[in-house]
Amino acid sequence: MGSTIDDVAARAGVSTATVSRALRGMSNVSDQSRRKVLAAAEELGYVVSPSAQALATGRTGMVALILPDFDEWYPSAVLEGAQRRLQSKGFTTLVHSVDYLRGKPHLDLDVGPLRRRVDGVLVISLPLVGSEIVSVQSLGVPVVLVGNANPPLASISVDDVEIGLIATQHLLELGHTVIGHITGALDEVAPSMPAGARLEGWRQAMLEAGQDPDPDLVEHSYFDIGGGHDAMMELLNRRPDVTAVFAAADCIAAGAIRALEERGLGVPGDVSVIGVDGEYPAELLPLTTVVQDPGLQGRMGADSLARMISGGAVSGTQWVHGSLRPGHTTSVPR
Amino acid sequence: MGSTIDDVAARAGVSTATVSRALRGMSNVSDQSRRKVLAAAEELGYVVSPSAQALATGRTGMVALILPDFDEWYPSAVLEGAQRRLQSKGFTTLVHSVDYLRGKPHLDLDVGPLRRRVDGVLVISLPLVGSEIVSVQSLGVPVVLVGNANPPLASISVDDVEIGLIATQHLLELGHTVIGHITGALDEVAPSMPAGARLEGWRQAMLEAGQDPDPDLVEHSYFDIGGGHDAMMELLNRRPDVTAVFAAADCIAAGAIRALEERGLGVPGDVSVIGVDGEYPAELLPLTTVVQDPGLQGRMGADSLARMISGGAVSGTQWVHGSLRPGHTTSVPR
DNA sequence: CTGTTAGCGCTTTCAC
DNA sequence: GTGAAAGCGCTAACAG
Numbered sequence: 129m130g131s132t133i134d135d136v137a138a139r140a141g142v143s144t145a146t147v148s149r150a151l152r153g154m155s156n157v158s159d160q161s162r163r164k165v166l167a168a169a170e171e172l173g174y175v176v177s178p179s180a181q182a183l184a185t186g187r188t189g190m191v192a193l194i195l196p197d198f199d200e201w202y203p204s205a206v207l208e209g210a211q212r213r214l215q216s217k218g219f220t221t222l223v224h225s226v227d228y229l230r231g232k233p234h235l236d237l238d239v240g241p242l243r244r245r246v247d248g249v250l251v252i253s254l255p256l257v258g259s260e261i262v263s264v265q266s267l268g269v270p271v272v273l274v275g276n277a278n279p280p281l282a283s284i285s286v287d288d289v290e291i292g293l294i295a296t297q298h299l300l301e302l303g304h305t306v307i308g309h310i311t312g313a314l315d316e317v318a319p320s321m322p323a324g325a326r327l328e329g330w331r332q333a334m335l336e337a338g339q340d341p342d343p344d345l346v347e348h349s350y351f352d353i354g355g356g357h358d359a360m361m362e363l364l365n366r367r368p369d370v371t372a373v374f375a376a377a378d379c380i381a382a383g384a385i386r387a388l389e390e391r392g393l394g395v396p397g398d399v400s401v402i403g404v405d406g407e408y409p410a411e412l413l414p415l416t417t418v419v420q421d422p423g424l425q426g427r428m429g430a431d432s433l434a435r436m437i438s439g440g441a442v443s444g445t446q447w448v449h450g451s452l453r454p455g456h457t458t459s460v461p462r
Numbered sequence: 463m464g465s466t467i468d469d470v471a472a473r474a475g476v477s478t479a480t481v482s483r484a485l486r487g488m489s490n491v492s493d494q495s496r497r498k499v500l501a502a503a504e505e506l507g508y509v510v511s512p513s514a515q516a517l518a519t520g521r522t523g524m525v526a527l528i529l530p531d532f533d534e535w536y537p538s539a540v541l542e543g544a545q546r547r548l549q550s551k552g553f554t555t556l557v558h559s560v561d562y563l564r565g566k567p568h569l570d571l572d573v574g575p576l577r578r579r580v581d582g583v584l585v586i587s588l589p590l591v592g593s594e595i596v597s598v599q600s601l602g603v604p605v606v607l608v609g610n611a612n613p614p615l616a617s618i619s620v621d622d623v624e625i626g627l628i629a630t631q632h633l634l635e636l637g638h639t640v641i642g643h644i645t646g647a648l649d650e651v652a653p654s655m656p657a658g659a660r661l662e663g664w665r666q667a668m669l670e671a672g673q674d675p676d677p678d679l680v681e682h683s684y685f686d687i688g689g690g691h692d693a694m695m696e697l698l699n700r701r702p703d704v705t706a707v708f709a710a711a712d713c714i715a716a717g718a719i720r721a722l723e724e725r726g727l728g729v730p731g732d733v734s735v736i737g738v739d740g741e742y743p744a745e746l747l748p749l750t751t752v753v754q755d756p757g758l759q760g761r762m763g764a765d766s767l768a769r770m771i772s773g774g775a776v777s778g779t780q781w782v783h784g785s786l787r788p789g790h791t792t793s794v795p796r
Numbered sequence: 797c798t799g800t801t802a803g804c805g806c807t808t809t810c811a812c
Numbered sequence: 813g814t815g816a817a818a819g820c821g822c823t824a825a826c827a828g
Contacts, residue, residue: 514805
């Protein structure tokens with residue numbers, strides 16, 4: 129414990145340079161030397177000092193994962209996938225959380241603690257604005273985004289327009305025509321953000337089916353159960369004729385279902401509800417939903433980042449597809 | 463970007479030693495020098511190199527969080543609390559995941575990547591056995607456990623015996639006498655593990671109330687909805703006379719409720735069910751449960767670890783208390 | 797193939 | 813108070 133490269137060199141009877149080469153598996157070392165070095169290192173329980181190595185090479189072997197919340201479904205699932213993949217590739221992962229508050233236009237993203245500390249950065253589920261992108265890029269290392277496409281940057285994102293299409297088309301195919309949509313809050317419906325893209329998918333599907341994507345059918349909501357509940361109430365007040373609702377997230381759908389029940393409306397008997405994500409186990413809430421795979425997105429992000437760190441070039445956005453998971457909350461209209 | 467301490471020294475017209483002292487707020491620096499240094503550093507956008515600093519001081523400013531799953535409720539909530547607290551204390555947090563497989567006796571905890579890299583370790587929700595403790599301690603840095611008490615080591619743990627008492631006493635007070643208990647799998651009921659302690663709480667409460675803690679009333683289950691479902695079915699087969707069930711976790715309780723409904727039994731009309739954790743929002747499942755606060759436990763762990771890193775001594779286990787959160791799944795027996 | 801020798805950027809005695 | 817200089821442990825030319 130605490131032995132240095134000099135100890136190993138002395139014990140193996142070679143120079144430190146040879147130890148360094150042997151340990152890193154470089155080719156220009158004789159088998160005999162290599163064997164001696166490996167044995168000596170083993171006996172001494174030697175491990176290189178990451179600090180010294182980083183100081184000498186300029187590479188730290190660490191990547192930062194920047195994310196808003198660990199205990200929200202999407203970011204934590206992406207984190208899981210990305211962290212494990214990076215760990216298995218030999219990277220040490222370092223997490224950095226930022227406060228992402230509703231309605232607050234800019235997040236206080238302080239990358240100071242990451243400076244000179246990481247070889248790359250994975251930004252998870254954070255819609256960066258211009259100045260924040262500049263700040264992250266000022267670290268001078270490769271950056272990959274997961275969960276938000278942002279054209280010039282390498283990113284992994286689910287195809288949210290497609291998700292909106294899938295969900296809405298499912299309801300249309302069942303025979304619904306008056307299909308409401310509960311989307312995100314007003315500051316979350318930019319076309320580049322998930323909620324905005326899902327809204328666009330709803331609109332396209334309605335138009336393609338010859339239905340009217342009446343703005344009256346769209347309600348805004350926070351991404352949580354309470355928000356979905358309140359939005360559904362509003363929607364019912366304005367359009368009591370809806371027979372189906374496409375909620376932009378499962379938690380919104382859960383709240384909507386609750387509101388419908390409070391109003392004495394059965395799901396799916398009176399109103400069908402479909403969500404997005406696959407957040408809840410079917411045993412808990414048998415929701416019909418369009419599932420996405422956040423773990424996969426995390427792994428893809430990790431792969432892209434690793435490639436960029438080793439000098440490869442990675443092009444724009446890689447799109448991931450969602451797919452319909454049937455549940456018991458949608459049916460033909462009554 | 464990329465400026466070193468020498469650049470700052472040159473620009474400020476002082477030696478590197480003075481820059482180092484000034485930047486770290488040491489007292490033996492004249493106000494004038496300090497001002498010049500601070501200005502120069504600011505202008506150059508200078509940040510110390512963590513690697514160089516670590517190499518020179520032996521301290522890295524990083525702590526490792528070791529945990530099994532990010533997307534399970536408890537560990538991810540502890541992670542959230544601990545990470546934020548450590549970050550605000552100026553530590554960089556590094557996460558290290560280990561595979562914790564059901565039934566597998568030992569987890570392959572490889573601390574190699576952490577060696578010489580961290581100033582301390584927080585182990586979250588991982589029941590370490592002897593050899594694993596040795597391995598973690600071989601890192602030569604302070605260690606704090608969260609979620610499992612392990613006497614010689616500093617740890618934060620919820621008082622699970624008390625939780626078992628609270629839950630069972632709630633049912634007893636409602637008038638139930640035949641109270642079943644669904645605990646963890648057979649390899650999870652050691653007294654030092656959460657499930658084992660909660661089981662002990664049930665037993666004590668039953669005895670104190672003059673009821674028989676008949677082993678027939680205890681069923682084993684995996685900590686998930688499916689496990690709770692199957693265990694409840696078994697329990698009903700063996701003891702159709704139960705009027706109340708204390709489930710060792712909310713997910714087990716959710717499965718149990720589902721099983722009861724399948725058998726045509728109403729909750730709480732025919733059978734009362736109480737869980738532990740506070741995992742589900744009440745809007746999703748209005749479960750009566752004994753809540754614990756994992757975020758708090760994470761923050762406490764972070765505080766203890768920080769204290770130990772700065773040389774303080776921290777004694778054994780700090781106990782955290784759970785509390786009853788009333789829901790709509792318990793009532794007086796029919 | 798292998799050893800020597802500069803650094804990498806910072807902290808820390810030890811003198812002044 | 814301040815500076816000079818010796819490391820911290822490793823890598824990367826550069827000779828041989």
